[in-house]
Amino acid sequence: MRLKSVIPNIIIVLNIIKLNATDSTNTYLKHLAKETSLPDETVILAERQLAGRGQMGNTWFSQQGLSLTFSAYKEFRGLEVGKQFAVAMEVSLAIAEAMDALGIPEISIKWPNDILADRKKIGGILIENVLEGHFIKYSIIGIGINVNQLSFPHLPQAGSLKLSTDKDFDTEEVFQILVKRIFKGLNRIPDKDFSEIKRRYEERLFLKDQIAIFENTQGKPFNGEIRGVSDRGELLIETEKKQLQSFQFKEVKMIY
Ligand code: BTN
Numbered sequence: 001m002r003l004k005s006v007i008p009n010i011i012i013v014l015n016i017i018k019l020n021a022t023d024s025t026n027t028y029l030k031h032l033a034k035e036t037s038l039p040d041e042t043v044i045l046a047e048r049q050l051a052g053r054g055q056m057g058n059t060w061f062s063q064q065g066l067s068l069t070f071s072a073y074k075e076f077r078g079l080e081v082g083k084q085f086a087v088a089m090e091v092s093l094a095i096a097e098a099m100d101a102l103g104i105p106e107i108s109i110k111w112p113n114d115i116l117a118d119r120k121k122i123g124g125i126l127i128e129n130v131l132e133g134h135f136i137k138y139s140i141i142g143i144g145i146n147v148n149q150l151s152f153p154h155l156p157q158a159g160s161l162k163l164s165t166d167k168d169f170d171t172e173e174v175f176q177i178l179v180k181r182i183f184k185g186l187n188r189i190p191d192k193d194f195s196e197i198k199r200r201y202e203e204r205l206f207l208k209d210q211i212a213i214f215e216n217t218q219g220k221p222f223n224g225e226i227r228g229v230s231d232r233g234e235l236l237i238e239t240e241k242k243q244l245q246s247f248q249f250k251e252v253k254m255i256y
Pocket of ligand 1: 023024025026027049051052053054055056058060068069070071114123124125126141142143144
């Protein structure tokens with residue numbers, strides 16, 4: 001399906017492939033991108049995802065008709081590998097802003113890219129980059145959004161748009177809003193100053209400048225305050241000893 005929409009003076013043409021079911025839209029799109037010459041900004045949307053993948057090898061829970069599971073293919077020119085965190089930041093910001101526009105209250109971004117509504121996770125992002133030398137050739141950006149779910153077995157930290165607002169949402173409408181904002185955000189990357197993207201991202205960072213409890217790789221808890229992120233996407237935490245330490249994704253867990 002090709003969807004055209006006119007936003008003042010700009011025509012956006014998107015390639016959207018809708019599947020009844022697949023194991024993972026990321027895996028599907030990854031194979032498609034390898035085997036064919038895909039148009040930039042192709043999106044795979046699945047009604048049912050049978051083996052949804054999350055960060056750190058986790059599984060992603062979704063429910064047919066109640067949640068959104070899709071992946072977007074985005075090509076880049078001249079985006080250095082060292083700046084790949086810009087992709088995660090722009091996608092997180094696009095989703096956060098789409099949630100604001102839909103009237104979902106208390107939206108924040110939990111580092112690196114969980115979307116929270118009133119401290120509950122309503123969306124997750126799994127980005128897989130394909131590199132060419134020192135540059136990102138393209139990204140497969142997988143997005144899961146909990147839209148109308150009311151219960152999450154064994155996931156006490158999960159929420160949904162419906163749980164946040166007591167309203168039902170049209171999943172198709174939420175999807176259209178998200179896709180447009182995501183590509184708009186990604187297309188801004190080459191023209192935007194990296195520090196400007198980082199500033200906007202840090203403004204929405206969950207628990208920024210608040211005392212919180214973290215756990216290191218040895219399972220040892222420590223108190224600290226999130227001060228921001230490094231250019232490489234590491235989390236910067238000021239410890240009780242007033243030292244600024246940087247952590248990669250697998251090196252720290254937020255207990256809060
Ligand atoms: C996370 O762990 O927070 C990331 C979850 C990402 C889930 C989405 S759903 C669509 C796409 N396909 C997948 O297999 N995963 C991503």
